[in-house]
Amino acid sequence: MATMTIKGKEMRSVEVDWNEFYYTNCPLISPSNVDQEIGWVKEELKKIGVAYKYLRSTVENDWYPHYVHNLDNLMRYGGCGPAIHTQADIRRTKLIGTTHVYEGGCMLVRSRDDIYRMTDLKGKRIGLSRSMNVIKNDWWRFQEEQGIELMLRMNGMTRDDVEIVDFPYPDDWYDKPEMLTPMENPSELWLKRDIKHDLGFRPLEMPLLEGKIDAIYTQSKVFQHLQEQTSKVKAIENLANYPDWTLQGANVPATMTVSDVACQEHPEIIVAMMKAMIKVGRWSNEHKHAAAVILNKGTYYLDAEDTYNGIKHVDMVPTLSPYNLEALQINKDFMLSHGYIENDFDVFEWAAPEFLEKAAAELAAEEWEIKESLKNSPILA
Structure with a gap:
């Protein structure tokens, strides 16, 4: 070894x-x-x-x-x-x-909040996850931060117009015994973890629903449709709707x-x-x-x-x-x-x-x- x-x-x-x-x-x-x-x-x-x-x-x-x-x-x-x-x-x-x-990214808010456009977020809180795993790249945070800044800019806003709230999370499943048993195929991983519903891959969703923040970034189509089908959230901005291909990041x-x-x-x-x-x-x-x-x-x-x-x-x-x-x-x-x-x-x-x-x-x-x-x-x- x-x-x-x-x-x-x-x-x-x-x-x-x-x-x-x-x-x-x-x-x-x-x-x-x-x-x-x-x-x-x-x-x-x-x-x-x-x-x-x-x-x-x-x-x-x-x-x-x-x-x-x-x-x-x-x-x-x-x-x-x-x-x-x-x-x-x-x-x-x-x-x-x-x-x-993938296309760009979306800004999600609670579906019944009186928020319909990015300018409605002025003075409000946008979540930003932070992996506590210092070994691996914080790929989720990097695309969140990039997407948030782009969506603000496309609506004539900056970070100064909102409050960015950090949300650290453990990101520690890599060392759990049940995740270290051998697997012949990557699909076996998703038999162990329900990929469509595992909130470990959506660390900001619960803080949003609990009212700790007012908006979060998510990927366009990917994640977005899963999250919208809960009826709890809606997208108020989507970078995929712009003709500028340089906005289409998302890891x-x-x-x-x-x-x-x-x-x-x-x-x-x-x-x-x-x-x-x-x-x-x-x-x-x-x-x-x-x-x-x-x-x-x-x-x-x-x-x-x-x-x-x-x-x-x-x-x-x-x-x-x-x-x-x-x-x-x-x-x-x-x-x-x-x-x-x-x-x-x-x-x-x-x-x-x-x-x-x-x-x-x-x-x-x-x-x-x-x-x-x-x-x-x-x-x-």
Whole structure:
């Protein structure tokens, strides 16, 4: 077992064995979250003699590689906050793919309050959560703060017009014994935690309903529809309604990252993984309803149909487009300016498109070879 200490906390992981490669997913929209059910990456890696495993499939790994990437043979696909934090302050990684899906964020208030627009919040209290877990990036707070500031600005207001109220919460489920038993698949986590109703993922909802604050940030569509269906809250502002794409943050684009060590020592693993991710993404694009049913198991949309409506215009094939990279740069700059990371870096230099490009070229060549072989196959008597 390998160990690593960050801020006095000892984290554990398996010793690196390049005959196996681990993955970890955030509960959001990505081809990896579809693949965890259909297993095409596992098939592709098996061709080169590498076993593909979920991070928590072995007791030797705890949860923290998902946040600080303290495991060389690991791929993480998830929200951009932890990935940016890792690259800035903890260790070198490579950005090998992104998926952009969520829109901005909403401002929620109690449904029966006499509040209908942002200017009605002048002099009132807006909640801001604060994770007490000092090891991992406070990804929820960073997007709350970013979204709040943007919504205020779009309505001619500043932080001086409202009272920002801090709400610390333990954020300590990572070390609970029941959460440390091995799981073969990320979906098992959501069997242990009811993702659609677990308020551990919505730390400000109860303070709002209890009247301790007057408004909170939430993600557009994601979380929003779940919360509105309680009938207790309503949205008075939504950044997704603006044409300005630079307002569409919310801890995304989702980032696919691997260690620099893996890229240097075993690029063939990364290319094989990307070939499968391209295939999964294409399948998801062609079968959006089917993909939505899979993704609904591990996302915060209301249900499968709501998930479909959330992804129907999303390109599920990983990309490193300038649009997505600049969106990440915007989030990174906010995190730096507000103290969520200590060191700066260039997102465009972080990106490593060579693996995606090589995977796409190899996949195209393989598909062409299959088609040609079928054309030239002898007619069976």
